[in-house]
Every structure is written in C-alpha cells, then in structure tokens.
Amino acid sequence: MLEDKKLKELLREYAMEETSADFTNIVMSRLQCADLWQKTVPLFKLRLPQMLAALFAAICGALLLLSFFIQSTQLPVHFSVKLPENYFSQIISFLIVFWIVMLVNQLLQRKKLSYFL
Amino acid sequence: MVTDFIILICNLYNFSPCLTKVNNQADQLIISKVLAGDTVVYAVLVNRYRNMAFTLAYNIITNREDAEEVAQDAFVKAFHALESFKEQSTFSTWFYRIVVNAALNKKKLKKFTTHDVTEQITDTEQESVGSLLQLYESRDQKKYLQRAMLELRDDERICITMFYLNELSITEIHELTGLSAANIKVLLHRGRKHLYDKLHDLLKTEIKNLI
Numbered sequence: 001m002l003e004d005k006k007l008k009e010l011l012r013e014y015a016m017e018e019t020s021a022d023f024t025n026i027v028m029s030r031l032q033c034a035d036l037w038q039k040t041v042p043l044f045k046l047r048l049p050q051m052l053a054a055l056f057a058a059i060c061g062a063l064l065l066l067s068f069f070i071q072s073t074q075l076p077v078h079f080s081v082k083l084p085e086n087y088f089s090q091i092i093s094f095l096i097v098f099w100i101v102m103l104v105n106q107l108l109q110r111k112k113l114s115y116f117l
Numbered sequence: 118m119v120t121d122f123i124i125l126i127c128n129l130y131n132f133s134p135c136l137t138k139v140n141n142q143a144d145q146l147i148i149s150k151v152l153a154g155d156t157v158v159y160a161v162l163v164n165r166y167r168n169m170a171f172t173l174a175y176n177i178i179t180n181r182e183d184a185e186e187v188a189q190d191a192f193v194k195a196f197h198a199l200e201s202f203k204e205q206s207t208f209s210t211w212f213y214r215i216v217v218n219a220a221l222n223k224k225k226l227k228k229f230t231t232h233d234v235t236e237q238i239t240d241t242e243q244e245s246v247g248s249l250l251q252l253y254e255s256r257d258q259k260k261y262l263q264r265a266m267l268e269l270r271d272d273e274r275i276c277i278t279m280f281y282l283n284e285l286s287i288t289e290i291h292e293l294t295g296l297s298a299a300n301i302k303v304l305l306h307r308g309r310k311h312l313y314d315k316l317h318d319l320l321k322t323e324i325k326n327l328i
Contacts, residue, residue: 007309011281014259015266017172019185024163027192031156034193 140165144208151199163192166209169283170216176278177220179267187223191216210289213279217293265315272296273308280305 144165150158170191175184195202195212202211266274279285279293280301287298296304 008281010258010262011277014262015172015278016168016282017175017181017184019167019171019188023167023171023185023189024160027163027167027189028157028160030189030193031159031196034197035156 141207141209145204148199148202148208151196156196159196162208166212167192169209170212172282173213173216173275173278174220176266176274177217177271178224183223184220187219188216191219194219209283210285210292213283213285213289214293261316261319265312265319268315268319269308269311273304273311276301276304277308277312 144162147158147162151162167188170188171184174187174191175181178184178187191212195215198215202208266277269277275294276290276296279290280287285293287301290296290301291298294301
C-alpha cells in the first residue's frame, strides 16, 4: 500500500506529460470560432437549392406533359435545317460515355477519400 | 475565492479525499457558469484538466502531436456536450471518456483486449521503483521513467495512467475501458512489475554504457 502510494507520487511527478504553452488559447479560440460559425446567418437559406431543384423538376414535368398535348406543327418555331442522322447517334454515345466516366471518377474519388481518412 | 482557499489548504496538507470533493464542487460551479453563458470560464476547466487529458491521450496514442490534437478535440466536444452532462458522475470521469474514445478512434482501436485473470496477485512481489531511481537526479528520473512507461504494453500503460495519474478508481476504469475489474487488477499488477523490470534494464544498460 505504501509502495503503491510512492509509485503514484513518483508517476505524478515524473510521468505527467505537459501540453504546449498555448494549449488553452487554442481550445478557447476554436470554441469562439465554432460559436461565431453557429451565430452566422447564411447568405441564402439551405432550403433554397432544394426549392430551385424542385422548381426545375416541376418545369421539366410540365414541359413533358405539354409535349403530349401540343403537336409540333402547332409550335411557332420550325427547324428547317436538316441535321445528318449520325449527329444524334454521336450525341447519345457522348452522353453515355460522359456519364460512365463521371460515375467511375466519383467512385475512385470516394475510395481515395476513405483511404486518407 | 473560498474554493481556491480550501484547495490550497488541502494541497498543503495533502488531504486528497477532501481535495477531490472540493474539486468536483468547483467543476460543477464552473459548468453551471458556462451553461449560463459565461463561456470564458471554461478556460479554467481546460487549464485544470489539460495535462491529465494530454497524458491520457499520449499514453494511448504515443505520439505527442496527435495526442495534443485529440486532447483539444476532446475539450471542444465536451464544451458542446456540456448540456448533456449529468451530475451522476464526476466531470473528470465523463470528460476522460471523451478523451479515451477520441484517442482510441485516432489509434483505430475499437476496444481493449481481455486478459487471463488466473494470475496470482501478491503484494510481496512488488518491487520498489522509487528505490531504483533514488540514485539519479530529478531530470534523469523523469527521462528513465518516461522511457520505461513507453516500453510497457499498451493496455498496461493505459491502466497505469488511468489509475495513478488520472486517479480513476477500478470501477471508473471498468466504465471507460469495458475491461472487468479482475482484468484491470491483473493489468495494473503486470504493469507495475514490467515498469520495474524495464527501469531495471534501462538503468543497467546505462551503467554499462558509463563503464
């Protein structure tokens, strides 16, 4: 028991590590930063992007519905330029390749992030 | 002011049970002030526990920079979670849990491993670490003791740190680590024995080098 007390005294005297001198200041400044961040009013509300996305989807849906009821001949705009057919196949293959490359890129980036974290 | 005076008296007469009680009351007072909006007072708590939090984190991670970062993160987390702190446990135990979890996460350790508890624990086996070091100057004592501590097994070093440096009871260490009381006692016993052996080896090598 006495030996245990001696060991405790010895360890508390010599095995206690000390932080850097500005430790408390760093912690307090981090707390202040976090506090300021919480108090900061965002320039736009977080819901705004969601509202814009919903609006975009609604317009797309409305246009899609209208396309069923309005015939192309009723439209005031007429395209007289004839495009070669291979243009369409090229556009479609570009879109497919673009999305495949983007998805692969996203997957690779996620793997990289999880490796570093 | 009164609390500071009582702490001073307790420190002078080395009356630790009284000191612990007064410290706990002082912690409660600071916490209530912080919760009331006086966040600057939190610096007092940081000053009081910074070395112990850092020592605990350092003995888990064994890297000074990472341990300091973990200790700072723990203080920030504790500040934000202060409202959830219940007075059922002391602030120190509650806070050390945050430090231990953060340090274990940093070290990517999920939990402590359990040990064979069949080992006999006898008081007669205890060797005196103090007697080994008494021939050396204080600076050298610190150097050798720190080196010997770092050479201990992780779980032994962590239990020794929690028990002797952070002054946690076996029950509190059990709450923090999930190890059974018997396991903790075995780890403390082995830790003390290994600390003596490591110090003995270190000093023997040092004397040989001098000769």
